[in-house]
Amino acid sequence: MQITSFGFLLFAALLLAVYYLIPKRAQWALLLAASYCFYLWAGIEYLGFILLTTLSTYAATMAMAARQEKQEKFLAENKATISREERKAYKASVKRANRVYLIICLVLNFGILAVCKALLIEPFKTAASAGTFSFLSLGLPLGISFYMFQSMGYAVDVYRQTVKPERNPFKLALFVSFFPQLIQGPISKFGQLAPQLYSPKKFDGKQLSFGLQRMLWGYFKKLVIADRIAAAVFALRGPEYTGVAFFVLTVFYAIQIYGDFTGGIDIAVGLAQALGIKLPENFIRPYFSKNIAEYWRRWHISLGEWMKDYIFYPISVSQPMLKLSKAARKRMGNFGKRLPVYVASVATWLVTGIWHGLTPNFIVWGMLNCFFIVLSEECSGLYEKFHGRFHLKEKKWYGGFEILRMFILMNLIRIVDLFPRVGDYFARMGSLFTTFNFRILWDGTMLQLGLSALDYIILAGGIVLIFTVSLIQEKKGSVRELLWQKNPVLRYALIFALLVIVLLMGSYGFGYDASGFIYNAF
């Protein structure tokens, strides 16, 4: 079921009505039933995948919990008789034993994910479609990259004893499958999401209204902006579009992916809010970032947090890294101090790249991001001197320049997503310096990309609207909260106007593939 479909809206409306009518203690069970309905709607053949992740996570966390409980009991009973060293050694042995359960769970799940992703690329793709791997030749199971990361994060948290394990397998199944975030996240942490999923919710008109408003805003971004510009992004990938046309592609793709991904997240977060559940924010107006580190703190935040907690930190504070740090410091001074951080960054960006797909372009994408993060870290001292010398930080225009610079840089890196053959990407990048075909902007080329003059006008209007809303959010906070304090007539007039815009100007499959979300493919 596409979340942009009428069927989905009907499903959500029905769920909301029943959710607030039934006894509150049954609400979580209803959410579980709804999540599995949603999943089955996508295809019964995917059911095995999500069940396997749920069951293996449950088995591993229960096994770890049993050992941890035994440890607590043993330590409490023998508090007076055992020494500090014995206590430490006992704890370490329990941790070692639990590590085996954790590793089995991680290898099994990430192994499945790797096989699923490998089947999307050659030569495995051909073999799969020829029937060699029959039951796996289905394409990527719905939301697998998202629910799997969420579940594995939980398993690590139980191993680390930072959360209490969930004993009810059905409650755990809800945490894994909670449908609003199934398609493209956000990837939630157990400690933050689970208590909300299971607790009773009172009807709250304001939360319901805010949630629905946010969903509408998401549909606007997805249907009016992203799905409209998709046609031009597709056309501009053609080999004839080089130089300025390639630059235009990078900007159009930035607009498309912003509308698609942040729009989809708005729908997910909005629906959860209507259900009385607060999902983590995945974006904080990322295109207003002034440097690459800031950008990655504001774009796809939940994936970044996951990578930081479960890849970057464990590697960078591991014993071998601390040893490397000590040795490098003696030989290389300040750079040596930062070396472990850089090694961990390379590993983290490699994993982040692979998470998006197994084709070489995603590895290049990860490494380019890593390169610029390390470069900007290494040059930070130089930058500070430069800024101080010319008092640039106090000048307003300079802030605007930094934002524009970052927007262009990220566009040029991000566009490699679209070129599975990395050579094509570098050839296009080269053309930026050799082909100055500015005339394509006014010689009619832009009207041959599947967009009419009216489409450009709607896009321009939509982008101005999103920009204005983002600016208000940046300076004054929540726009819905501001509207809430205004006259209700004005508020509902604005919401109604947005609804009409979505209904009239949304791209409903007229020559577009309005169906999938980009991030659902990752």
Next chain:
Amino acid sequence: MEKLLEILDELHPDVDFETEEHLIDNKILDSFDIVTIVAEIDAEYDVAIPAEELIPENFNSAKALYALVEKLMDE
């Protein structure tokens, strides 16, 4: 505590670590800083801070961080 303050001061000379209590929430320390601090603490106190302790509550103030180091030394 003084050694710890020295480590922090060297990283961000412009911050008053004795009073600041929102080092993470106010985005004064980023993940690179945190890893650098962990390495420095390891060198200075011979205490390895495990990844699961790298949470905002432990790094929001110098006081909280020192409490963590003392707790780990005690274990």
